[in-house]
Amino acid sequence: MNNYFKIKETHIYGLIALFGLLLVLVLIPMEIQSGEPRLMPYVYAAGLLIVSMFKFVSLFFNKKTEFFKFNRKVFKYVGLNILIYTAYIFLIQKIGFFVMSILFIIALLRVLGEGWKITLTLSVMLPASIYILFTQILALYFPSGILF
């Protein structure tokens, strides 16, 4: 199997043009009350549509499109790390910021290949410092969830 996947530059401009079209035809009419509030969003969305369409057409006919190359394996690993971060962000509300921060630091450092010594030290030191600075000194409170 090929280790890389490629994306054509024309596809990127095509996607942006679609987004522009979506804004002009669907999102702005649905999400903004008619009248003046629509003026600038329409101007910006039309700009996005015109620029991306122009580039799409000119690259398509010139056949000079560039390719963006991505390593599948690297993307898989980065995807896993982003997934851990996503879980951390969404669970902060349920479990609490400090507990989740400790778990997140442990999980990410281990996935990134760090040893237990640095993992445990950081997972305690960082949330503790944040607690002292934010909660004790600046009186800014974090979501506590069902745990601390």
Added chain:
Amino acid sequence: MFTQIAEGFSMMFTPMTILLILAGVLSGTFLGAIPGLTATMGIALILPVTFYLDPIVGISMLIAMYKGGMFGGSISAIMFNAPGTPAAAATALDGYALKQKGYPRKTIRLALVSSTTGDLVGNLVLIFTAGLLASAALRFGPTENASLVIFALVLIIMITGNSIAKNLISVLLGLLIATVGADPVTSIPRFDFGMVELSGSVSIIALVIGLLAVSEVFETMSQHYRDKTKRLKSNISEIETNDKSKNVDKHKDNLTWKEVSEVRRTLGRSSIIGTLIGALPGLGPVTASFVSYAQAKSKSKKGDNFGKGEKEGLVAAETANSAVGSSNLIPLLSLGIPGDATAALIFGALIIHGIIPGPQLIETNGPIVYGIFAGMIMASLFCLVINWYTSNIFRKIAVIRPTVLMPVILVLCIAGTYGYSQASFDIILMFIFGILGFLLKKVEIPLVGVVIGFVLGPKLEESIRQVFVLSGGDISVFFTRPISLAFLVIALLVILSHFRKTKKLKDEKRVA
């Protein structure tokens, strides 16, 4: 005037004042260095303490905290590509790249020299020409503001990145994101998708931290795994491929007088740009730093190196944002108009002490005002001395492995974003912007445009809509008012000069 200046300056030199200004600089730098925590927040917290102090001491301490915070924001921008304050976003462009080349101490010190220069120029202008500049600023109505913003956007589109189409797309995306939330004129919600959290506006901290810091961490992860895959393939040892976390020799990582002298023109130009933009209420340090950055890139012989660790890029951004720190007090002190949130807090502090900002301020409270100016100069110098020596610590931090730093930065991004607004929704927004930034980087769409489009969007829309209301929809006012016309003509010249340059390059290539 000079008697008042001398009297004001003499009031500053007491041990208590010096100590409190020092405390202000230190705490401001510390807060500013944590992404999301701004010196404005620190000022709001210590504001009540200043009620019990002498007005000069109390207000100078607040301003010292602000100045420390501005530079603190640049420290995290340089070290981790995580701007501590939105104003430091432009500093991150070349500051982080220069640090990545193994020069953390040199980068911090160059930023420091730039920041102090901008600051001092802003202070001197404030002391000697505040009244004059303020009356010039009064000539800026919605038409001039709109033209100035258009000019700034044209500069960004023509100068950042390699493709004008991508720059334009990036700025348009920023402008579109800025339309989310309440309409600036009617307050009708736009693009809120039925969510209360989006009915206000998108948090600038969530956007800046997500787009710049979180996306950079994802990019570093990508690099880490790319290196790892290569190592596995070719059996190279870890030490050989992990060179990125190494600094150059300690002596080479020192800022020399020659290097400062090489950027003296940029220092001068950016100080003026920052001071002038700071004198206009509402535009602020983010606009100043990006306009100055774009202008330096267009003037520089090394324009192609901008974004890759070019010293002039760092100097331009840092000098201008610091110059704003002083000159944004011009409309406050001369006209009683606070230019930004920090100026508004200082306005509050002055009122509490019975000092009413406005045209009569210097006549009625001359020594106090000049005392505050002296405190500002003292704060700038303290900031220079303290951070010059602490830059040695950053040299040590720079060699920490990226794998250790990544989780730390990601947790701090969340803490900072939440700390700024106390809204859990902003954490999710920050994450979405992080993913968006990562993807945009992958397809080489510059993130600078998104940030600057977002920052200038509300000002542009508000001004254009005001112009339409005042002129009954007649757009000729943009061309009949001299200041507005001047900005538009310069913008047109920038566009023409860019296309001329591109054509020349193409012709040269064809001949070669």
